[in-house]
Structures are given as structure tokens and as C-alpha cells.
Amino acid sequence: MSKNAFITIVGRPNAGKSSLLNALIGEKVAAVSSKPQTTRTKITGVLTEGETQYVFIDTPGMHKSRDKLSDHMIKAINNSVSSIDCALLVVDATKKPNEAEKSLLSTTLSSKTPAILVVNKIDLVTNKEDLIPVIAEYSALHDFKAVIPISALEKDGIDIIMDTIAAYAVEGPHYFPDDKFTDQPERVIVSEIIREKLLELLSDEVPHGIAVDIETMSEHDNKYGEGVLDIGAVIYCERESHKGIVIGKGGSMLKRAGQLARHDLESFFMIKTNLQLWVKVKEGWRNREGLIKNFGLSSD
Numbered sequence: 534m535s536k537n538a539f540i541t542i543v544g545r546p547n548a549g550k551s552s553l554l555n556a557l558i559g560e561k562v563a564a565v566s567s568k569p570q571t572t573r574t575k576i577t578g579v580l581t582e583g584e585t586q587y588v589f590i591d592t593p594g595m596h597k598s599r600d601k602l603s604d605h606m607i608k609a610i611n612n613s614v615s616s617i618d619c620a621l622l623v624v625d626a627t628k629k630p631n632e633a634e635k636s637l638l639s640t641t642l643s644s645k646t647p648a649i650l651v652v653n654k655i656d657l658v659t660n661k662e663d664l665i666p667v668i669a670e671y672s673a674l675h676d677f678k679a680v681i682p683i684s685a686l687e688k689d690g691i692d693i694i695m696d697t698i699a700a701y702a703v704e705g706p707h708y709f710p711d712d713k714f715t716d717q718p719e720r721v722i723v724s725e726i727i728r729e730k731l732l733e734l735l736s737d738e739v740p741h742g743i744a745v746d747i748e749t750m751s752e753h754d755n756k757y758g759e760g761v762l763d764i765g766a767v768i769y770c771e772r773e774s775h776k777g778i779v780i781g782k783g784g785s786m787l788k789r790a791g792q793l794a795r796h797d798l799e800s801f802f803m804i805k806t807n808l809q810l811w812v813k814v815k816e817g818w819r820n821r822e823g824l825i826k827n828f829g830l831s832s833d
């Protein structure tokens with residue numbers, strides 16, 4: 534009997550939603566960084582285990598809207614919760630419930646949607662008893678079907694999540710090929726890997742104003758007959774001054790980001806990769822609908 538389960542992953546920025554998605558899938562399908570609001574759109578990860586296909590939807594962290602890009606991110610969160618089989622609310626074990634989480638629990642996560650509380654980052658909690666008051670506070674806000682402490686970073690507790698969500702699978706078709714693990718087009722994966730490196734390397738203000746556009750992506754054989762993946766990407770930033778920061782002294786920042794990205798691209802695509810990066814300025818793109826759509830960041 535063929536089954537499927539649609540599971541959405543929600544939570545505040547930086548809680549570890551994308552880390553959890555990657556741990557569940559066993560592949561890096563979503564960018565992860567220490568900066569909040571790393572994820573900008575809905576990202577789907579797919580895992581087929583025996584008869585059941587799990588479709589996980591990673592969402593941007595819940596936050597107050599500031600610009601049109603934020604509006605799209607918030608819409609993506611709300612869309613992800615309608616007609617799903619189960620929601621995973623990922624929270625940070627070292628933090629107390631905040632307003633955004635409270636409002637999500639009282640509105641979007643209606644009582645009809647089974648929700649599981651995933652208490653992440655338990656590796657940061659030395660005394661496990663400290664988890665009890667955190668769990669108690671969240672449990673007081675909602676009738677969770679289960680509470681699962683995990684560490685997405687150390688891949689601890691992931692199997693318990695899988696065992697628990699198996700109960701929410703329903704009879705139905707597999708919507709993706711069984712060997713597929715994301716709905717993200719390859720170009721989006723490439724641009725997210727590059728953006729992830731810039732987020733980690735750059736100081737706070739600059740990276741949130743960055744979009745990465747993959748202009749070319751093709752394969753050729755080198756003189757030894759090995760396949761090489763050629764990628765040309767443009768990094769758009771909002772200001773001329775940011776462009777200088779992204780390039781760095783003598784091109785050092787761009788070079789470092791390129792090296793790190795190439796390393797991840799080669800292990801993801803399992804092919805030698807030649808990555809060319811350019812930096813351009815596109816002022817105020819975060820408030821321009823057309824550009825948001827162009828960069829694939831629209832929730833529509």
C-alpha cells in the first residue's frame with residue numbers, strides 16, 4: 534500500500550528548522566547559517582522509506598514583516614500549514630516561548646493539525662533537567678501530540694521523529710520519484726549554497742540584502758575525459774558599499790566564499806566544479822516585486 538505524509542517544519546528564526554530538514558533527509562537541501570532569516574522561501578525535502586513517502590516543508594522563521602520579501606516569507610509559512618498531515622514546531626532548548634511562537638500556536642496551527650514539539654539544540658544543555666521547565670512552558674500553550682528533544686547538529690533523536698511521524702502517513706500516491714530528495718531546481722540549490730557561505734562570512738547588515746542568480750550552468754569534459762560542472766553566478770547586493778564588502782580586500786572575501794561553495798557543490802553534485810562569481814548592485818530589490826519573482830523568492 535502506497536502512503537504519503539506531508540510534514541511542515543515551523544518555528545522562530547534560527548531554531549534549527551533547516552538543520553533538521555537536512556538531518557531528516559540525510560542530504561543538504563537547505564541552507565543553514567547562524568544568522569536569523571536564512572531561509573527565504575518554502576523548501577521541500579523528500580524522503581521515501583519503504584512504502585511511505587515523506588514530504589517535509591521547511592519554512593522561513595516566523596518574524597514581523599519589514600518589506601515585501603518578508604511578506605512573501607510570512608505567506609510561505611501560512612501556506613505550508615494548510616492541508617498538511619503533521620506540523621513540527623522546532624524550538625530552541627535554551628530559550629523560552631516568544632510572541633511569534635505563541636501567535637502561531639493560537640492561530641495558524643489550528644487544533645485540527647497534529648503538532649509535535651521538537652526541542653532542538655539539546656547538545657547545548659548540559660543538565661538535562663533544565664529541559665523540563667522549557668517543555669512545560671510550551672506544553673501549556675498547546676496540546677502537542679508528542680514532545681521530542683533532539684540535536685539536529687549531532688543528528689540525535691532524528692530516528693524518534695521518524696518513528697513518531699510514521700503514524701501520520703495516509704494512503705495515497707508518491708508525488709515525487711522515490712530517488713528524489715528535493716523539489717528545488719538545481720539552480721536554486723546552487724544559489725542557496727553560495728548565499729549560505731556569504732551569510733557565514735559577512736557581518737550582519739550586508740548578507741540579508743543579497744540575492745544570488747545562477748546565470749549559467751552546464752557540463753563539459755576536460756582533457757582527461759572527466760566531467761566538469763561550469764557555473765556562473767551573479768551576487769546582487771543592495772548598495773555600492775556592500776559590493777566592496779562582498780568582494781573584499783583584493784577579492785579575498787569573494788575568493789573564500791567561492792572556495793567554500795565549490796567544496797559543497799562538488800560533494801552535492803559529485804562532480805568537479807568550476808565556479809565563477811560576479812558581484813552587481815541592484816538597489817532596493819527587496820521591495821521590488823518583479824525582482825523578488827526573478828530571484829525565485831516569491832511565495833506565489
Ligand SMILES: Nc1nc2c(ncn2[C@@H]2O[C@H](COP(=O)(O)OP(=O)(O)OP(=O)(O)O)[C@@H](O)[C@H]2O)c(=O)[nH]1
Nearest residue numbers: 547548549550551552566567570571572594685686
Ligand atoms: N548547537 C546546536 N546548534 C544547532 C542545532 N541545530 C541548528 N543549529 C545551529 O543553529 C543555527 C541556525 O540553524 P538553521 O538550521 O539555519 O535554523 P533555521 O531555523 O532554519 O533558521 P531560519 O532559516 O533563519 O529561520 C546554525 O548556526 C546551526 O548550525 C543543534 O542541534 N545544536
Ligand SMILES: [Mg+2]
Nearest residue numbers: 550551571572
Ligand atoms: Mg532555515
